[in-house]
Amino acid sequence: MAICQNKKYELLLCCLLFAFCFLLSSCGGVPETFYYTLAFEPSQPINDGHSPLPFVVGVEKFQSETIYDDDRIIYRDSPFEIKYYHYRRWVAPPRHLVTEKVLSHLSDSGLFEKVTAYPSMVNVKYVLGGRLLAFEEWDEQDKWYGKVTLKASLYEPATQRVVWSGTFAHQQPVAKKIPAAVVEAISLSLKQCLDDMTKALAQELGQQKAAP
Numbered sequence: 001m002a003i004c005q006n007k008k009y010e011l012l013l014c015c016l017l018f019a020f021c022f023l024l025s026s027c028g029g030v031p032e033t034f035y036y037t038l039a040f041e042p043s044q045p046i047n048d049g050h051s052p053l054p055f056v057v058g059v060e061k062f063q064s065e066t067i068y069d070d071d072r073i074i075y076r077d078s079p080f081e082i083k084y085y086h087y088r089r090w091v092a093p094p095r096h097l098v099t100e101k102v103l104s105h106l107s108d109s110g111l112f113e114k115v116t117a118y119p120s121m122v123n124v125k126y127v128l129g130g131r132l133l134a135f136e137e138w139d140e141q142d143k144w145y146g147k148v149t150l151k152a153s154l155y156e157p158a159t160q161r162v163v164w165s166g167t168f169a170h171q172q173p174v175a176k177k178i179p180a181a182v183v184e185a186i187s188l189s190l191k192q193c194l195d196d197m198t199k200a201l202a203q204e205l206g207q208q209k210a211a212p
Contacts, residue, residue, distance in 0.1 A: 038186070038190060047202075070084070072089050073085045103117060124157060149169040170193050
């Protein structure tokens with residue numbers, strides 16, 4: 001009789017433990033993680049119907065400051081403190097996403113005969129590289145911005161001689177204080193930086209082409 005009572009007690013204890021674990025999982029489970037990527041409309045060709053510059057440009061993988069190697073989306077209101085949206089993440093570290101956008105943006109610009117990832121089997125005249133200096137939500141009082149700053153340089157792979165460099169920055173106001181709107185603002189800031197970079201490249205290389 002005592003054995004049966006012990007078994008009943010153990011069974012009741014197991015049921016209570018199972019119910020307790022179920023209650024914990026339903027009330028205090030891990031929040032869902034959301035993933036984001038960059039998206040914006042391609043820019044119009046920059047060459048105004050003229051023939052592209054007659055050479056191939058390679059784009060190497062962009063580098064970034066250490067804090068942007070993480071895939072969590074960053075928000076800041078101070079240059080001294082870093083904060084993260086732990087459950088709002090980029091689909092890949094920002095430098096990878098930016099490299100892809102630089103490739104597609106330069107290709108769509110029509111500025112060059114061909115744009116390819118570097119290293120490449122294709123013979124390239126110049127290589128474009130860069131570093132991501134800011135890529136985040138930036139908060140100022142009651143306003144939020146999507147902030148992007150990048151530095152880019154163009155060099156000859158055979159000699160490593162830098163023929164052009166520039167730094168580009170933009171802060172796009174966030175339309176609504178939600179993560180999706182922050183990502184949209186960061187995307188638009190990157191687009192503006194790439195537009196400015198492409199125009200600067202066109203001016204520099206156009207001058208070199210016109211030089212005797």
